[in-house]
Amino acid sequence: MQVPLCDLTAQYLEAKEEIDTAFHEAAMKSAFIGGEPVKKFETELASSFGLKHAVGVSNCTAALSIVLKSLALQPGDEVITTVHTAAPTAEAITLAGGRIVFCDIEEATFQIDPKAVEAAITPRTRALLPVHLYGLSVRLRELLAIAEKHHLILIEDCAQAQGTLYDGKPVGTYGAAGCLSFFPSKNLGAFGDGGAVVTDNDEIARFVRMYSNHGRQSKFDHTIQGANERLDALQAAIMLPKLRRLAQWNERRRQAAEWYRQRLADVEEVRLPQPIPECTPTWHLYVIRTEGRDALAKFLKDKGVGTGLHYPMPLNLQPAFASLNKPAGSFPVAEWVTQQEILSLPMYPHLREEQVDHVCAQIREYIVSMIRQKRIVKP
Ligand SMILES: Cc1ncc(COP(=O)(O)O)c(C=O)c1O
Structure with a gap:
């Protein structure tokens, strides 16, 4: 799929x-x-x-x-x-x-x-x-x-x-x-x-x-x-x-986000996005956090699942903003999550439940294989 x-x-x-x-x-x-x-x-x-x-x-x-x-x-x-x-x-x-x-x-x-x-x-x-x-x-x-x-x-x-x-x-x-x-x-x-x-x-x-x-x-x-x-x-x-369709399309995004939550909430290696309580989100992007996200992205690509990085680094590390003199270490949270952990999963109004099933099944498979590998490396 x-x-x-x-x-x-x-x-x-x-x-x-x-x-x-x-x-x-x-x-x-x-x-x-x-x-x-x-x-x-x-x-x-x-x-x-x-x-x-x-x-x-x-x-x-x-x-x-x-x-x-x-x-x-x-x-x-x-x-x-x-x-x-x-x-x-x-x-x-x-x-x-x-x-x-x-x-x-x-x-x-x-x-x-x-x-x-x-x-x-x-x-x-x-x-x-x-x-x-x-x-x-x-x-x-x-x-x-x-x-x-x-x-x-x-x-x-x-x-x-x-x-x-x-x-x-x-x-x-x-x-x-x-x-x-x-x-x-x-x-x-x-x-x-x-x-x-x-x-x-x-x-x-x-x-x-x-x-x-x-x-x-x-x-x-x-x-x-x-x-x-x-x-x-x-x-x-x-x-x-x-x-004229936007409200309905945003509702469908919320449904897709709920499917992800139901299928991934118990996977402790994956941290799901957390809207603040005041917010009714529209999930332009569905961004999870996990250790080793580059390997997960590659694994998912091989299984037919597209992912994205929004964004691969914070702006202080982009050459365009170097003149602001904010070297690595200036914004530790953004620098860590962008370069190490975040990964955008498929998200759009026409995403179907079986597609979310497929994405989540692949993530679970990856996590299991990663844990097994770690056990082999560190018995
Ligand atoms: C947060 C944010 N601000 C501003 C822009 C700029 O939008 P545009 O491409 O329409 O100029 C974008 C688009 O990438 C964005 O994601």
Whole structure:
């Protein structure tokens, strides 16, 4: 049996008729920039969050960097984020003229550690940029309290967490703005790149709309120098039928996570992901921890099971961020779990129970053989 890490074709096939129609309509109208599909998508997206504004942009890197630009950071202004995230989270800070300040994560949750955040605050700190990693939620209550105490703006990176709830309300609605990614493999994926900013803040929404469209308020009225970072009409049209299915697809991810939990909870060599009690996760990724994960990944590959590493190292160890001078040992928890233990198992809405059975049976087989080998080496 083959079980890929992710199956986007199954998603397409479920919504094929509507997607094909959307594609055809856009082509026949030759309307590719802005217009009705983008408006419609933004309206439904904002209402799915219960917020006033959703502004489509070209990707989540743009969403994050434009929201940060709206803060008019001055040279030396600092933005605190997690060291265990995709590179774009940190890149966005630099793109907006800020200084990246990394923090370590909590071992049990993989999320930014509020204690580390508090310790990283300086007189130059302007904003907190927590990431709801893997479709789980950060400790929002603690982070919002820190932001309030130190007069900081909190912006939520929800690239991996569209639909995730904290205390029953979507993440992305707690900070000044939430930033979304529609990278194809995200819970809501485009046929290419896409992103959005969701917010109740009129000023942020206005700035994002203007900046992403060459800094203009109308066709020939350029107020600021911006960029071309708009969401394509075609992507918006294609994503509408997917957006309408997202709640149901996220529910199916929760079902798959429950199948994993039922089958692996008693395997003591495997540590399962732990959402905090306030969180209703959307399981963008299902990440387990185990000793010797590289050998397990190889074993699973040979048995037809796709796995992934999100991410193989924390950002402080990437050459791109070397100038921050945070050598190995600076973030012990993230450095240990990323390089030694984490492994992403197959996770997508169309994952079937027998496929989870197969993955879990292979993991059990590997663990048994590993234990046997250890007994041979150390009698
Ligand atoms: C946590 C996180 N933030 C930001 C991004 C950037 O998203 P995009 O690829 O849409 O620019 C990603 C995507 O990889 C991500 O996973």
